[in-house]
Amino acid sequence: MTWGEGTRAVRAGLPEARAYEPTLPGPVFAAHYHLPGEPTGPYTYGRDENPTWTHLERAIGELEVPGRTDVETVVFASGMAAISSVLFSQLKTGDAVVLPADGYQALALVREQLAAYGIEVRTAPTGGDAQLSVLGGARLLWIETPSNPGLDVCDVRRLVAAAREEGALVAVDNTLATPLGQRPLELGADFSVASGTKGLTGHGDILLGHVACRDASLAGSVRRWRKIAGAIPGPMEAWLAHRSLATLQLRVDRQCATALALAEALAARDDVSGLRYPGLPGGPSHKVAAGQMRRFGSVVSFVLPDRARAERFLEALRLVDDATSFGGVRSTAERRGRWGGDAVPEGFVRFSVGAEDAEDLVADVLRALDEVR
Ligand SMILES: Cc1ncc(COP(=O)(O)O)c(C=O)c1O
Numbered sequence: 001m002t003w004g005e006g007t008r009a010v011r012a013g014l015p016e017a018r019a020y021e022p023t024l025p026g027p028v029f030a031a032h033y034h035l036p037g038e039p040t041g042p043y044t045y046g047r048d049e050n051p052t053w054t055h056l057e058r059a060i061g062e063l064e065v066p067g068r069t070d071v072e073t074v075v076f077a078s079g080m081a082a083i084s085s086v087l088f089s090q091l092k093t094g095d096a097v098v099l100p101a102d103g104y105q106a107l108a109l110v111r112e113q114l115a116a117y118g119i120e121v122r123t124a125p126t127g128g129d130a131q132l133s134v135l136g137g138a139r140l141l142w143i144e145t146p147s148n149p150g151l152d153v154c155d156v157r158r159l160v161a162a163a164r165e166e167g168a169l170v171a172v173d174n175t176l177a178t179p180l181g182q183r184p185l186e187l188g189a190d191f192s193v194a195s196g197t198k199g200l201t202g203h204g205d206i207l208l209g210h211v212a213c214r215d216a217s218l219a220g221s222v223r224r225w226r227k228i229a230g231a232i233p234g235p236m237e238a239w240l241a242h243r244s245l246a247t248l249q250l251r252v253d254r255q256c257a258t259a260l261a262l263a264e265a266l267a268a269r270d271d272v273s274g275l276r277y278p279g280l281p282g283g284p285s286h287k288v289a290a291g292q293m294r295r296f297g298s299v300v301s302f303v304l305p306d307r308a309r310a311e312r313f314l315e316a317l318r319l320v321d322d323a324t325s326f327g328g329v330r331s332t333a334e335r336r337g338r339w340g341g342d343a344v345p346e347g348f349v350r351f352s353v354g355a356e357d358a359e360d361l362v363a364d365v366l367r368a369l370d371e372v373r
Helices: 005-011 051-064 079-090 107-116 129-133 158-166 218-229 236-246 248-267 286-292 309-317 358-372
Strands: 070-078 096-098 120-124 140-144 168-174 191-197 207-212 271-278 299-303 331-337 348-352
Touching: 005 248, 051 070, 070 079, 070 218, 079 107, 079 140, 079 168, 079 191, 079 218, 096 107, 096 129, 107 120, 120 129, 129 158, 129 309, 140 158, 140 299, 158 168, 158 191, 158 286, 207 218, 236 309, 248 271, 248 299, 248 358, 309 331, 309 348, 309 358
Parallel strands: 096 120, 096 140, 140 168, 168 191
Antiparallel strands: 070 207, 191 207, 271 299, 299 348, 331 348
């Protein structure tokens, strides 16, 4: 039987029902396990494996590629730990890697570190599939689509096909879309990587990351890196994340519908420019996004005339916290330029749509814009 996405989200990763056991077993807090004789697992030491991770990893895997049992997922302490696990387990001195020029800010730090290890780092923008132009001879292509914070989109299938010709592995940072919005492994990628800190867990209260792959040896190398670096999630965080997955479809559907309503309302204003939402028909990334995304995410970005206007706008909002990150049930927004790491105008606002009523949220935004005009 094929279940719908909501049903799968609700049941993802649950163990077989056993009398008098909870549906979702509670977090297992253990640094070590009873281990008589030879150390042949599955649970030996707390940095290697934990039953709470196992349930969560199964759950995420079921969402990453529905109906397949050959997906292996590895959870991490944060999205950056997940990203680092792929890059640093796959690349060695003398290799070339292609990164997006406009990806998540901390990629710039990763880039410096890779270069320090003698790895050639090439960058190109996400939009227009520009990474194709620097792919020659690369060992790994790193894609982030939609990109954060510019919300550009690239054609994953096309990039994967080109990477295959070069013999390059492909990793997709799927943080913004979540597995309900986009399935990188089905689009041909070798690694689907995400920060679970955002929409996947969706409450703005934990940090988490994961890597999913179909190839067991790639999964093994990522798992090995987790053991070496010790970048492991706490059992409580893993359990909270699993609990949150049950509402993933509810949250994401609501957030995406409201994000589109907000984008449509913003499109009608003359004090807003540079509006981006991949789900907005007629928008610059909509066509490519519609070919590979099932939902378009909770983030809308736009530009107000200058820094002062953006700051006053953020202050005037009542339902939206001035905070970084995205994907949570409470709307947040920030003037992205305050961090200094993104090539964005001073008045650029990254807006993360929460689970408030769409009418309330859109009204709050329009009122705040009017007030600071
Ligand atoms: C696209 C993207 N990837 C990765 C990360 C890093 O995730 P974390 O903060 O969980 O380490 C972020 C964080 O904002 C992000 O936006």
